[in-house]
Ligand code: F6R
């Protein structure tokens with residue numbers, strides 16, 4: 001059966017700063033999707049990660065469908081109304097345009113969609129990250145799909161060994177979608193060369209070379225490109241299919257034990273390690289650390305199983321402790337050097353304005 005998995009997420013307001021949405025806010029979005037989506041979607045699942053609400057939907061209408069996107073947009077609008085009534089912080093923060101124009105892409109919400117021919121068993125993973133940028137998935141995707149040290153399937157399974165096609169977007173280009181396609185294993189050094197720069201180059205999708213079908217879809221929106229100014233971190237979502245001619249679930253989640261440093265955290269302006277957390281976790285330390293959650297599903301004829309909370313396992317407690325240590329260690333150096341993001345990624349204009357003012361006070365010693 002041909003189905004589409006669509007996940008659309010937005011930050012439309014949260015309690016106590018950028019921590020988590022309120023229960024009534026979640027309920028408002030949930031009931032809107034359940035009622036208005038009754039004849040549109042086959043199934044749906046609602047969750048939050050930090051201050052972001054994600055609506056995962058299954059349907060047969062294809063990627064970029066106007067009705068599906070409108071359903072999510074309207075649900076977020078209804079939620080924004082409630083968020084304002086409750087006085088939640090940043091109400092409607094990610095809804096950057098006034099009126100819906102056919103597709104939520106370029107309007108603020110993050111979207112990732114997979115149009116697939118369902119396998120007899122179709123396991124897939126839904127990742128959501130808060131307080132970080134789409135490039136946060138670059139390293140995990142590289143390791144899972146191209147590095148044999150992480151993914152023994154690249155040696156063991158003939159289908160996986162044929163490699164993958166990476167579609168990488170230059171998110172610094174704002175006139176349109178600027179993309180490059182690279183094939184692994186032969187192009188791995190080129191893939192790595194681009195993916196080292198999480199702010200500029202972002203994996204948009206990954207495709208199987210053995211069967212030609214799509215393995216992964218990542219939301220690539222950069223809010224500051226849409227709004228023309230800094231409006232908070234993008235907080236990307238991702239859908240990844242697992243098993244058979246794709247990496248195993250364990251191979252796909254293994255890279256998150258690194259807790260690699262990504263852009264995000266306090267005022268969206270710092271480098272902090274990415275912490276794997278349970279589903280529906282709030283934010284805490286230093287407006288971070290950046291977090292990622294993972295819900296594993298099986299989907300059959302468009303019907304979703306209940307999710308398995310992948311990072312809710314004793315193994316990840318040890319990882320969380322180590323990532324907390326890394327976060328605290330980095331924070332010990334405050335504003336210095338690697339702790340903060342480069343100028344182009346800083347939130348607010350304070351640093352630029354101060355530098356401009358200070359520039360006038362510099363003198364060249366004769
Ligand atoms: C992302 C997020 C952050 C904030 C940023 C600015 O979910 O919440 O990127 O938008 O930290 O927040 P304030 O309002 O503190 O400037």
Ligand code: MG
Pocket residue numbers: 011018051090093232
């Ligand atoms: Mg926020």
Ligand code: MG
Pocket residue numbers: 011050051052130131233235
């Ligand atoms: Mg957020």
